[in-house]
Amino acid sequence: MRGGYNSVQPSFVASETLGLRPVLRGAFRTAPRKPRSAASPVYQLAAAAGGGQRRQERPSPSSYGKGAGASSKKGKDEKKTVQQFTRGQGFAKTASTKSTRTLLRPGVQSPPRTVPSHIPRPKYAAGDIPARSQRLLPRMPWDIEVKTPEQIERMRKAGRIAREVLDAACKAVHVGMTTDEIDAIVHEETIRRNAYPSPLHYNGFPKSCCTSINEVICHGIPDSTRLRDGDIINIDVTCYVEGVHGDCSEMVLVGNVDKRGRELVRVTFECLEKAISICSPGAEYSMIGAVIEDHATQHGFGVARDFFGHGIGEEFHDNPNILHFRNREPYGRMKVGHTFTIEPMLHETMNTRYRVWSDGWTAVTEDGGRSAQYEHTLLIVEDGVEILTRKTSDSFPYFWETEAAADAPRESDS
């Protein structure tokens, strides 16, 4: 997870110049913190637009009032939203028009969790230095570290532990649970394995994992927000083990998710799978984005352009940059011993613009459409690629596997 593609000349995006923090900081002013259930009419309106009318290719004035009891002012705002959505897109892939989903609002955060002193931690965890200052000299974007066999062994272990922790968190997800409870599980499972939860105090991030629900693209901060039936959530776990990081994330369906939401989640996984399949020594890093964007677009999903995958090892975020959309960036070729993440974020619509909450982290889709993400840490090996955060037989299953096993496709649309 890393942001800021549009803020700089892409060719000069060296990992040292960027932290995790996206660039549009504070561009989106949130209302004072309140539980989601107390969403203001403005948010309900936005949700109505996000779930329904915005999907109409040619909105007619009569359609604007179809939200939850729209007032005349509401109708006006809603019209604007619809026009923003349709303008220039030439495209409106439809989903259920019955959605009454309300948009998220920040909840209340608990204090950062503490890590026992015997667990080794990355330098940035002390909190007094920005993570990006750990390297003294910037490097060119194609200058990618080749890991030694000894480093690779440690990376394997970090990847395995990150996977175990992520599995534990995914298995615990249920309707009514708070994202802070997910954070507690991630934290406990991580330190129980003598690992440090890498997001904690990374450039000031206050929690031990990221929890990104529905329209949150990435970097959602665990808080008092409760999961509702029909939500989709990404849990992003990174563990620091014996001096290296392992990074992975996964989607979980909360209760009954509508057909389009399930399609979004599954296609996002397929994008990651297809991207991994082209990884081998000699392959160009810039090819990853083409594979992902082609598959996403076929299903009417946009690919987030502002957050990328990254090299990983002793640094949390390092060269190369992994862009998830078509590009011709000079990020070099894969070599045996390279370790990096691929972590595509797909938008439910083709509008891939985003905003960041005033917390400086939470990135949400501009149009309120949902977003999904999957992530693996990968190692290039002689005959291809090794997925360091791969699932085991005990892992949390993908929802389509569970459904295939039950041999009973659910009535998907609500």
Ligand SMILES: [Co+2]
């Ligand atoms: Co990552």
